[in-house]
Amino acid sequence: MKMKLFIVFCFALLIVVCVAVAYAQKAKSIRLLPPRLDNAKPLMQSLKERKSGREFSSQELPLAVLSDILWAANGINRPDSGRRTAPSAINMQEIDIYAAKADGLYLFDAKENALNLIIAQDLRALTGRQPFAADAPVNLIYVADLSKMSKLSEEDRNFYSATDTGFISENVYLYCAGAGLVTVVRGAVDRPALAKAMGLRTDQKIILAQTVGYPKQ
Numbered sequence: 001m002k003m004k005l006f007i008v009f010c011f012a013l014l015i016v017v018c019v020a021v022a023y024a025q026k027a028k029s030i031r032l033l034p035p036r037l038d039n040a041k042p043l044m045q046s047l048k049e050r051k052s053g054r055e056f057s058s059q060e061l062p063l064a065v066l067s068d069i070l071w072a073a074n075g076i077n078r079p080d081s082g083r084r085t086a087p088s089a090i091n092m093q094e095i096d097i098y099a100a101k102a103d104g105l106y107l108f109d110a111k112e113n114a115l116n117l118i119i120a121q122d123l124r125a126l127t128g129r130q131p132f133a134a135d136a137p138v139n140l141i142y143v144a145d146l147s148k149m150s151k152l153s154e155e156d157r158n159f160y161s162a163t164d165t166g167f168i169s170e171n172v173y174l175y176c177a178g179a180g181l182v183t184v185v186r187g188a189v190d191r192p193a194l195a196k197a198m199g200l201r202t203d204q205k206i207i208l209a210q211t212v213g214y215p216k217q
């Protein structure tokens, strides 16, 4: 009888632990909103206004804006095939987008349209050599997952991860131009230091970073 009670107790404890773990995981994830398809200026106007800016307000970006930026960057625009707003060589979809915010480092999950917390630490200052990176609300970090490119030569891996990042970055530029946001893509990144702080694997390579925010008043 005692043994039976013990087994029931252990089983109940296991259920409680599983529910707690599932809840904790959910709490670490920001569910993004669907993109607002009519919220920015027309494309030709955005092209006219596209530019780099380096003066940012520290004001946080609302969830709807952050959601639009990430969808524009490399979200899924054809759910039946899982293809993205940005093209990628051989549809490798090898570029992951990390977002460094004041409350932590997140990884964009395009399939779930979510931002998953990776590290609950403010890494913004490490994402660039220019001081504005530390105060702007969001720094995107474009990281190539080289494990998805293992059949390619090193030259092709470097070439395609750079070109594929360029398309993503330009999508962000155009969204920002159309939505009144400031942005600049940045190659001036201390990659070894940032990769270490982000806990990247050796087969992950930082390509570029891109700061996004509201204009400084």
Ligand SMILES: Cc1cc2nc3c(=O)[nH]c(=O)nc-3n(C[C@H](O)[C@H](O)[C@H](O)COP(=O)(O)O)c2cc1C
Pocket (backbone or CB within 6 Å): 050, 051, 052, 053, 054, 130, 184, 185, 186, 187, 188, 189, 208
């Ligand atoms: C690959 C690449 C790397 C860049 N790196 C930096 C950078 O580290 N810091 C910066 O302030 N701007 C950087 N820029 C932005 C360029 O300086 C900017 O695009 C250029 O001066 C033209 O200005 P525009 O974007 O307003 O047309 C970079 C741009 C590209 C395409």
